[in-house]
Amino acid sequence: MxxxxxxxxxxxxxxxxxxxxxxxxxxxxxxxxxxxxxxxxxxxxxxxxxxxxxxxxxxxxxxxxxxxxxxxxxxxxxxxxxxxxxxxxxxxxxxxxxxxxxxxxxxxxxxxxxxxxxxxxxxxxxxxxxxxxxxxxxxxxxxxxxxxxxxxxxxKLLADVGLVGYPSVGKSTLLSVVSAAKPKIGAYHFTTLVPNLGMVQVGERSFVMADLPGLIEGAHEGVGLGHQFLRHVERTKVIVRVIDMAGSEGRDPYEDYLKINEEIRQYRADLINRPQIVAANKMDLPEAEEHLERFREKIGDVPVYPISAATGQGVKELLFAVSRLLDQVEQEESARPVSEAPVERKVYRSTEEEPAFTIRRENEVYVVEGEWVEKLVQRTNFQYHDSVLRFARTIRKMGIEDALRARGAKEGDTIRIGEMEFELSDGADY
CATH class of the missing domain: 2.70.210.12 (GTP1/OBG domain)
Structure with missing residues (x-):
């Protein structure tokens, strides 16, 4: 699992x-x-x-x-x-x-x-x-x-390349062909319920490819496998959009491409600018060539590689293109100055206007709250007389006694700090 x-x-x-x-x-x-x-x-x-x-x-x-x-x-x-x-x-x-x-x-x-x-x-x-x-x-x-x-x-999977596309477009078949991975493959939706990883060897270069669960409309809102799928796209350096170019089940390849981009953009806008390649799959089926011609006219400058994962047609060319693009991305990352990456730093300043404690009334009990004073109670070992006197001196020095009396507390009233309760005493000599 x-x-x-x-x-x-x-x-x-x-x-x-x-x-x-x-x-x-x-x-x-x-x-x-x-x-x-x-x-x-x-x-x-x-x-x-x-x-x-x-x-x-x-x-x-x-x-x-x-x-x-x-x-x-x-x-x-x-x-x-x-x-x-x-x-x-x-x-x-x-x-x-x-x-x-x-x-x-x-x-x-x-x-x-x-x-x-x-x-x-x-x-x-x-x-x-x-x-x-x-x-x-x-x-x-x-x-x-x-x-x-x-x-x-x-x-979030650490894969160099992520295969993205609608269910049953051939992502798992492609991964099984180019690597030793053995994903479950079937002619029905959501055969892939979890991401599968495979190591791909191209010449002397190797990289990790992930077959991600099928994307559906509304995924950015968590529909279907939604966020579980999109979470893993975040870390991939190159995204390969796998498109069913044969138009199986009456789908339009170009509309699928637009919807995939929109779901990714809605989830996280910067992901849409991640380097991409289109794998036009199922080119061995009828009408695929006709669809591919119209698809290229509409898509513009995005690189498109016609393949058939089932027969192996065009797969080698696709892998070499992915390898070249991956090399380019990694070179750009290594050349990028470290200073370009913004570093968030938090600066904490003490302000005299903010009190170190607060006092509120809970029925007949005065409750003193504050991180430092509650920690003081936890640290004090009340079984020793000297420890009790030190605690009382600290409370008085912090101004808590004066603040309690200003709120109307009198001798014998119950004071609660954390889980401890005390009685307010007048005239104690610390």
Whole structure:
């Protein structure tokens, strides 16, 4: 089974917790802090494996979780960071965030890697918090949770040449003649339900040719095999439009050519400018010569090669023409300055006008929301008194207490930050 689109869940490993510990040595009655840091959680990394050709494996495993980092230890020993979880994907895989549609990675070359879910940072141990005012702090941080998300994987075949055309025009037959590929061939529509790849040898030159599922009207809107077909056209360097020049089933070859171009243009306008060749197939059938003459008059300067995939007529000439055009395209790509490719860069600037937190009322509870303050709650280990005092001082310094009172909060009111709830206290000395 060929699978070219899946949705999977990925989660980076959580960071290990920092530790509160103290030196215990003979003749050292007041040993200093000795709690180590927690290790970082593992990343989830997608890596290209050129031996894969489908996303089939993801049908059976849809959840990928990296391991968490080790907790810190006594004697100032830091916990080990977890190993990254490496997931193999086929070349041509595009990774997007399933919720936002954000483009995460485009994986095309063997060995290429991309971090899809980053592991959490390890929490700091109490050796990090010693100060002259508090030389033996009972403060340690919890590790940050790893990033988690649902992602969509789309496979866009990496073929040099794509065979495009309506169903039953002879694309599969042509591929079987020019390569060792053995696609399913039949005299009915949609014999080809999945793309087939074949390696074509022309003299000393070889290239990959893809027989793509038959195109129908409305494909750009997802009708029929729609987007599954058009997705694979995007990466081909040269498009060969295979036309039934015999006009089987009462079709008009020129109208078919126009409709194919329109479907491709509607899907992605720039694809229409991709280098193309027309393979006028089924020239061994009656009326093909007459149709070809009218077709050439209407089509203009587009190169047309009459062939018969069934008998082999004209196939060699077609392949040499495709090879020459492919060489030309690759030479133009290699000569193109790197600077011509636009690089999108995002610049993030902090603005003083935007608050670091927001406060809203939920019945009798005041809810404080903000990325930084919620992360502070996650990192704070509330079982240690010094950690609680540090948390309270930070909250006050951020201005959250004053903001709560400005919203009408009084002593004893419930305050929720993340998943933790607290009581507001007046006159506390931190």
């Amino acid at each position: 060929f699978v070219d689109k899946v949705k999977v869940y990925v989660k980076g490993g959580d960071g290990g917790n920092g530790m509160v510990a103290f030196r215990r040595e003979k003749y050292v009655p007041y040993g200093g802090p000795a709690g180590g840091d927690g290790g970082a959680g593992g990343d989830v990394i997608f890596e290209v494996d050129e031996g894969l050709r489908t996303l089939m494996d993801f049908r059976f495993q849809r959840h990928f979780k990296a391991k968490r980092g080790e907790n810190g230890r006594s004697k100032s020993q830091h916990g080990a960071s977890a190993e990254d979880l490496v997931v193999k994907v086929p070349p041509g895989t595009v990774v997007k965030d399933a919720e936002t549609g954000e483009w995460i990675a485009d994986l095309t070359t063997d060995g290429q890697r991309a971090v899809i879910a980053k592991g959490g940072r390890g929490g700091r141990g109490n050796i990090r918090f010693a100060t002259p005012a508090n030389p033996a702090p009972e403060i340690a941080e919890n590790g940050d949770p790893g990033q988690e998300r649902w992602v969509e994987l789309e496979l």
